[in-house]
Amino acid sequence: MSLHVGTRIEVGFPIFRFKNCETIVILRGDKKCAEGFLRGLFEANGYNDKQGCYVALSAISPILIRQVQVLLLSLSIPSSIRINGNSKASFGKKDVYTLNITNPRGLEIFKENIGF
DSSP states (O other), X not given: OOOOTTOOOTTOTTEEOOTTSOOOEEOOSOHXXXXXXXXXXXHHHEEEOTTSSOEXXXXXXXXXXXXXXXXXXXXXXXXXXXXXXXXXXXXXXXXEEEEEEOOHHHHHHHHHHTOO
C-alpha cells in the first residue's frame, strides 16, 4: 500500500492534534502544503546534528509524533520514534517522544523538499 499526501487513513490521519487541543490543522492539500506544514513544525521543534547524520523532532504528544511519521512516509521519508521517559534533563514528568530521520535517502529528500 502506498500513502499519498491527503489520503485519509482509518485511524484519523492526516488530522493533527497538539496537546489536548481541538484539531487545528487538517491536511487535504497537495505535496507543497504538507512540506510547508512540516517545515514550520521542524523549524519550531526540530533539530539536527552538524554532520548531517540525522534530523529529529521532539514533542510530548505521541499522537503528533505518530501522525508526523505517517506524513513523512507519504513523502517517501522513513523515520523512527524513540521514547525518553523520566529524563532529568526534560521539563515536567511527561515522556518525550522523538522522531528521528536517519536514512540517507530520507535525509536527502527531507533536505531537498522540506529543509529548515
